[in-house]
Amino acid sequence: NAGVTQTPKFQVLKTGQSMTLQCAQDMNHNSMYWYRQDPGMGLRLIYYSASEGTTDKGEVPNGYNVSRLNKREFSLRLESAAPSQTSVYFCASSLGPSYTGELFFGEGSRLTVL
Amino acid sequence: AQSVAQPEDQVNVAEGNPLTVKCTYSVSGNPYLFWYVQYPNRGLQFLLKYITGDNLVKGSYGFEAEFNKSQTSFHLKKPSALVSDSALYFCAVRVPNTGTASKLTFGTGTRLQVTL
Numbered sequence: 761n762a763g764v765t766q767t768p769k770f771q772v773l774k775t776g777q778s779m780t781l782q783c784a785q786d787m788n789h790n791s792m793y794w795y796r797q798d799p800g801m802g803l804r805l806i807y808y809s810a811s812e813g814t815t816d817k818g819e820v821p822n823g824y825n826v827s828r829l830n831k832r833e834f835s836l837r838l839e840s841a842a843p844s845q846t847s848v849y850f851c852a853s854s855l856g857p858s859y860t861g862e863l864f865f866g867e868g869s870r871l872t873v874l
Numbered sequence: 875a876q877s878v879a880q881p882e883d884q885v886n887v888a889e890g891n892p893l894t895v896k897c898t899y900s901v902s903g904n905p906y907l908f909w910y911v912q913y914p915n916r917g918l919q920f921l922l923k924y925i926t927g928d929n930l931v932k933g934s935y936g937f938e939a940e941f942n943k944s945q946t947s948f949h950l951k952k953p954s955a956l957v958s959d960s961a962l963y964f965c966a967v968r969v970p971n972t973g974t975a976s977k978l979t980f981g982t983g984t985r986l987q988v989t990l
C-alpha cells in the first residue's frame with residue numbers, strides 16, 4: 761500500500777537548470793497538492809489540483825508550473841531553478857477539496873539549488 | 875486572512891509527564907482545525923481534527939486536543955509522553971465554504987523532545 765510516492769527523494773541543481781518532481785497516489789483521491797517546507801515557515805502551498813483537469817495557484821506559485829497528468833499523477837516543474845527554491849517539497853492528496861478529511865503526504869523531495 | 879500561531883519552537887518534556895503543544899488561530903468564521911506530526915525525513919501524518927461538536931477530540935497515538943473558541947486555541951495534549959513522541963508537530967486551520975480547497979494554513983511547527 762504505497763499511498764503517495766514522490767521522486768526523486770534528493771536532487772542538486774545548478775542555478776538556471778530545470779527539473780520536474782513527480783508525484784503519484786494510489787488512493788483514488790481527487791485532489792492533489794504541492795507544498796514546500798522551509799525552516800521557521802511551516803508548509804506553504806505552491807499549487808493544487810482540486811480534481812483531474814484543474815490546477816490552481818497556491819500561496820507561493822512563482823517560479824513553478826504543474827501538470828495534473830491524470831487522476832493519479834501531479835508533477836511540479838521548476839523551469840529555471842534559483843537558490844531561493846532550495847527546500848523540501850511535499851506532495852499530498854485528499855479524497856476531495858472539502859477539507860473535512862485529512863491530507864496524505866509523500867515522504868518529501870529535498871532540493872538544493874547551488 | 876486566516877493564520878495559525880505555534881508560539882513555542884520547541885517543547886521539552888520528560889517521559890511519563892503530560893505534554894502540551896500550543897496552537898492559536900485567527901479566522902473569520904468557524905474553523906476546521908487539524909494537528910499533523912512529522913517524524914525525521916518523513917512526510918506529515920494526520921493526528922486529529924476538530925470540525926464540530928465536542929470541544930475535546932481524540933486522535934492517534936493517545937493524543938487529544940481541546941478546541942477553545944473564546945481563546946481561539948487548539949492545544950495538543952497527551953497525558954503521558956513517550957520518547958517515541960519526539961517529532962515536529964504542525965497545527966493547521968481552514969475556514970469551510972470559502973470556495974477553494976487551497977485555504978489550509980499551517981503553523982510553523984513545534985519540535986517536541988521527550989527525554990528519559
